Amino acid sequence: MIRFTIETSIKGSKGRAGTIDTPHGKIQTPAFIPVGTKATVKSLTPEQVKSLGADAILANTYHLYLQPGTEVLKKAGGLGKFMNWSHPTFTDSGGFQAFSLGPAFGRRLGKIGKEEKPSFSDTSSLPNNDGDAQENEESIMAPAKIDDDGVTFKSVIDGSTHRFTPERSIEIQHDIGADIIFAFDECISPQESYTRQKAAVERTHKWAERCLERHKELKHPKYSALFGIIQGGRYEDLRRESARTIGAMNFDGFGIGGSFDKEDIGTAVGWVCEELPENKPRHLLGIGEPIDLILGIENGVDTFDCVAPTRIARNGAAYVSQRGSTSLDLARWNLAEPAKHPANGRINLLNAQFISDFTPIESGCACYTCQNYTKAYLAHLFRAKEMLAATLTSIHNLYYLVNLVKNARKAIVEGKWNEFKEKTFK
RNA sequence: GUGGCUAUGGUGUAAUGGUUAGCACUAGAGCUUGUGGAGCUUUCAGUCAGGGUUCGAAUCCCUGUAGCCACC
Numbered sequence: 001m002i003r004f005t006i007e008t009s010i011k012g013s014k015g016r017a018g019t020i021d022t023p024h025g026k027i028q029t030p031a032f033i034p035v036g037t038k039a040t041v042k043s044l045t046p047e048q049v050k051s052l053g054a055d056a057i058l059a060n061t062y063h064l065y066l067q068p069g070t071e072v073l074k075k076a077g078g079l080g081k082f083m084n085w086s087h088p089t090f091t092d093s094g095g096f097q098a099f100s101l102g103p104a105f106g107r108r109l110g111k112i113g114k115e116e117k118p119s120f121s122d123t124s125s126l127p128n129n130d131g132d133a134q135e136n137e138e139s140i141m142a143p144a145k146i147d148d149d150g151v152t153f154k155s156v157i158d159g160s161t162h163r164f165t166p167e168r169s170i171e172i173q174h175d176i177g178a179d180i181i182f183a184f185d186e187c188i189s190p191q192e193s194y195t196r197q198k199a200a201v202e203r204t205h206k207w208a209e210r211c212l213e214r215h216k217e218l219k220h221p222k223y224s225a226l227f228g229i230i231q232g233g234r235y236e237d238l239r240r241e242s243a244r245t246i247g248a249m250n251f252d253g254f255g256i257g258g259s260f261d262k263e264d265i266g267t268a269v270g271w272v273c274e275e276l277p278e279n280k281p282r283h284l285l286g287i288g289e290p291i292d293l294i295l296g297i298e299n300g301v302d303t304f305d306c307v308a309p310t311r312i313a314r315n316g317a318a319y320v321s322q323r324g325s326t327s328l329d330l331a332r333w334n335l336a337e338p339a340k341h342p343a344n345g346r347i348n349l350l351n352a353q354f355i356s357d358f359t360p361i362e363s364g365c366a367c368y369t370c371q372n373y374t375k376a377y378l379a380h381l382f383r384a385k386e387m388l389a390a391t392l393t394s395i396h397n398l399y400y401l402v403n404l405v406k407n408a409r410k411a412i413v414e415g416k417w418n419e420f421k422e423k424t425f426k
Numbered sequence: 427g428u429g430g431c432u433a434u435g436g437u438g439u440a441a442u443g444g445u446u447a448g449c450a451c452u453a454g455a456g457c458u459u460g461u462g463g464a465g466c467u468u469u470c471a472g473u474c475a476g477g478g479u480u481c482g483a484a485u486c487c488c489u490g491u492a493g494c495c496a497c498c
Contacts, residue, residue: 035461037460037461042461042463043463058460060461094460096460097460100460100461100462110458111459111460112459156462182460185460187460229460255460257460258460260459262459265459284460286460286461287459287460288459289459292459305459305460306459306461307458307459307460307462308458308459309459310461311458311459311461311462311463312459314461314462314463314464315457315458315463315464315465317458348455348456351454351455352455385463387463390463
């Protein structure tokens, strides 16, 4: 089980600093949790992940269930022992994969909305979730069929058919054995209509009750903490209703899931956190970029996970401190016309300008990569498609985010939140 | 030296005498949010040189140049 204590709060906002005590150690919050989907943070050893400052990692139920399977995880003594990570662990429930590897697969659909809001009558071109997807030839790659009882999907590894229900997800997560596990939810595209978002919220709520029930049945002395998930897309009434409903259930903490307006992540998170009980930790699922972390913390989020730092690292991009923005209106920072801000807090190491740039990614950065390697070397490694490129850049990007959130925590504890924001994003 | 063959972006190639000279890789730029070591968008870039035939030439002819092959 876990214990959550709040140390300090930000004056005039919902943000707070605290500690989550788990059977495998403490997580000082707010915290950024690196993602290790298949029981590995891609390209990094657990020692590297720990030494860059991470307190915990988050793995994925869907992927581990398919490979290597729960029997192996059980025999290994659980996720942490299996991967030689002796610190706290999370597992995601697999609900999101029903979306990202199902109806959204190969469609360039993300969970972050960047277009105008759909009208309420909009019937998008997406297959609906009642079975039509099977008849749509576009969806043969990795279709998922969602009904009120659960999700039937095909393995992305070998095409075999599998079924997750809320109960099954909890059972699998118990076998994997993370300290913090998540309820099985339904996530849908931000382009979906209000009606469909509402239906997904209601289904997620029913599934939440079933997850809690199964979790209690499986309870043993060292059982995992279960977090319930809030849905509701970009709609305030749905988000608040979802937070009230899930918040009233007997979860150990909460996950904020689903789709957002890029411009409005902080606002949507704020709605949710206003409704949630204050004494339990809140995790923002799959977010995010540096700006999103700051907005999330300010609006009451305690922990984050996101694939972005390691994914963009593998593709040649590195986070750098923002320069040139004088706007303190963070919600509008660089977001009105992203195309006019190509740097946007990151650099692309594959750009020609770095071929002979013998300075670190960021001068003054204390990470292992910046202490020892130049952009010219990294540019070479990426062009040569050498594996070390991913490793070194992942170290920098994870350090950057983990450290950004650590500094945010420090600022909260010291009562210097506004100064921190100004200094970080000036 | 003689004869033959070949010559299209940086590389490899495609194009009945009529296409806006196509494709792939490379190169330049952008995208990536509960993982996708992937992918997508986009840009730059070419008919060896000089003549000729033709309404029209990458394509046919001549000369030159270069490379490859064969022969003394």
